[in-house]
Amino acid sequence: MLSLLEAAKPYTEYFSGIRLSTRPDYIDDEILVLLKKYSVKTIELGAQSMNDEVLAANSRGHSSEDVVKSSELIKSYGFKLGLQMMTGLFMSDAEKDIGTARRFISIRPDCVRIYPTVIMRGTDLFRYYSEGLYTPYSLEESVELVSKLLLMFYDEKIDVIRVGLHYSDSLAENDVARNYHPAFKELCENRIFFNKMIQKLQFVDNKEIDIIVNPSSLSKAIGQKRSNLLYLEKNGYNIHYIKDPSLDKYDIVVKEHR
Secondary structure, eight states, X not given: OHHHHHHHGGGGGGSSOEEEEEXXXXXXXXXXXXXXXXXXXXXXXXXXXXXXXXXHHTTXXXXXXXXXXXXXXXXXXXXXXXXXXXXXXXXXXXXXXXHHHHHXXXXXXXXXXXXXXXXXTTSHHHHXXXXXXXXXXXXXXXXXXXXXXXXXXXXXXXXXXXXXXXXXXXXXXXXXXXXXXXXXXXXXXXHHHHHHHHHHHTTOOXXXXXXXXXXGGHHHHHOGGGHHHHHHHHTTOEEEEEEOTTSOTTOXXXXXXX
């Protein structure tokens, strides 16, 4: 750690600070005093789950209480706090993952990362999967769940700075359950708008519809490869998309076209 921090030290005048990630049980006063001296501004904790049974089943080596205590300590020293979660771990389910998100919200981090679990060959998860002990979320299940988590954090004004794993050839080739997608966040945001459109269309009788969204969200409302639009057209709707910069990122208005 010191060798890396020393290597970065001569260049700290050229950027705003250092961001690092570590385990929840690796944080104490001595470490935080040291990190302050090296221009570290943000500390992210690989919490992964706030369910102790899930943490133990996945041999994480820390508890949910470690996450809470470390988070409080990090914030008390004036660092920005990031929390990372993994959905779909061994022995987890959607309810437990939503519970993790709720616990994160109660901690009030500055940012969050959401990583859906991907099974790689040669791991314990791969063995559990091969023996029929572990069934990971399908891509569809994962998209539906994480779209809800995104809205939970957004509504609480907690920034989600990463959704899904960075692409690599090794990841794409060794994804055993085939539930990895390189544009995972886009799929989740598409789903947010799809679900909201379907809900609001229940209260509209006309088939010619105006869908109004923020300009930055237009592509998400249309859907990847126009999936949302094509679904609506297949079900007899004639859609007119309208941009309104006054709407928030995930807001949508659905009304009869006039």
